[in-house]
Amino acid sequence: MNQREAPVVIIGGGIVGSSIAWFLAQRGVKALLLEKSTPGFEASSRAAGGVRAQCRDTTDERKLAMASIEVWKTLAEATGTDVEYTQGGTLRLAATDDRLAELTAQSHEELADGLEVEMWDEAELYRRKPFLAPGFIGAKYCATDGVANPRLVTPAIAAAAARLGAEVWEETEVIGIDRADGRITGVRARNAQGEWSIAAPKVVHAAGPWTPQLSTDLGFEIPIVPSRTIIGRTEPLPRLFTEFISSHDAGVYARPDARGCIHIGAVGRSIGDFEEVTEADVRTYLEKRSNLIPALGEAEIEEVWWGTLAMTPDRTPILGVVEGLDGYYLASGFSGHGFALGPGVGKVMSELILDGEPSVSLDGFSLARFGEDVQFGKGRIQGTG
Incomplete structure (x- = not known):
């Protein structure tokens, strides 16, 4: 098995995972981004393209959306790509x-x-x-x-992250997450070069609807x-x-x-x-x-x-650290809102990872809010950003 090390591994190269890699790279941390196809190929490139702050369910999400819009305003200049944001x-x-x-x-x-x-x-x-x-x-x-063009945004962000030193591995499937003594130790992955054991003290799980598939390795369920x-x-x-x-x-x-x-x-x-x-x-x-x-x-x-x-059951993302498992971060379950929130989430998650304290509160997004008895009702979704 091939061996690698990385300071941070990010699972999922959609707009959220790519944005986290980009903001980490801006601060000199060269994360390893693992994407099973190509950046933005799945949900992020097929989004409605809305970038909104109004009609958010909670103050926390509204504040996060407003912070994200501030990132959107400079995204074209910062990435060097016209993403058709207006x-x-x-x-x-x-x-x-x-x-x-x-x-x-x-x-x-x-x-x-x-x-x-x-x-x-x-x-x-x-x-x-x-x-x-x-x-x-x-x-x-x-x-x-x-609005912005979903087919342009994520590739532009991933490319900007790579120019700053982040590694982006396409066509790479994560097959397991490793831990020991209550801490994350890395991930296992496979691609055309074979199977990999990648040691990392921090792992960000941003695989969208596929996030729960690996959570059983860690002994808990993610309600997505x-x-x-x-x-x-x-x-x-x-x-x-x-x-x-x-x-x-x-x-x-x-x-x-x-x-x-x-x-x-x-x-x-x-x-x-x-x-x-x-x-x-x-x-x-x-x-x-x-x-x-x-x-x-x-x-x-x-x-x-x-x-x-x-x-998610309450149509609100799951963001932040997971209690009882040091080094494991969730950034998933956006319930149709990941396109709009993604750039802002990249910024605040990078702050959480590096500083321990984000500039926007993530208290309302904790996995712990669901407790042990999670029920999915027939809630309505919009999926407009």
Whole structure:
């Protein structure tokens, strides 16, 4: 068996793992990033592309999203790659009194946390967005939210990490995590060069929906289940809007890209939906686009794809150290929000690893919050970033 050493091993080369490697490298720590395919190939490149701070479930997640947006603002310059990041805003629509009350309550929390949002009544909404389908009674708008191109971002971050000295091993499968006397000692992996025993005092597990597969080696379960997401892209269209627009009531979102195409996806699949995506599924979800913007109903769909989300019972990521196992860190279970949060998570996880104290609190993301009796309900997901 081949032998290696590394100061930090990161399992998973999605946007989260790549961002952690990048921020560690910026501080002179040359981590070894192990990716079973290529950086961003799975969930990160198939995301909706939303980068938002509004409509987060908790203050901790909202603060993390706001910190991540600060990283997004300089990402193109820092990586040397135009990742098509724009701050065109997000617009969350309400078609019922209950939904409008929910958005209004959120707005009070967001404003208290320093996030600038606006509530629009029905008249204001249709004055600004007359192209929307009828039936909405209000909306919440955040101007500082935006979008980026998921197919460009993670490769750019991984390449930037490599230029600073991080090692990125593609086509490398991690087959085990080793520990002794309550401490992480390394991992076992295999690739085209054979099997590897990699000694490392710190291991970051950022393998998304596949994170639980290795947790049994360590004697505990990580409460993450996979779920599918479906996205379609229209032909280029005349510019109609800049925002990422979504509605739980209509069950759909739409957002423009740099070419003028509109990306359309489902809002509201249940936790645990991981059946194979069928042609009927695709038709069902894409037909919902007219419920949001009637003009999209006639647009030709150029491409359809699906990805995999890593869902936790409360739709909140698992981040931080694992109690009772020194040197083991989790950064997974983003529940459809990893694309937006990823760069910020890279920064705060690198601070946790190197300094022991991140600049944004991770208290609300601990694995310990689930206790021993974990139940997955039929919670709803959005998966918009």
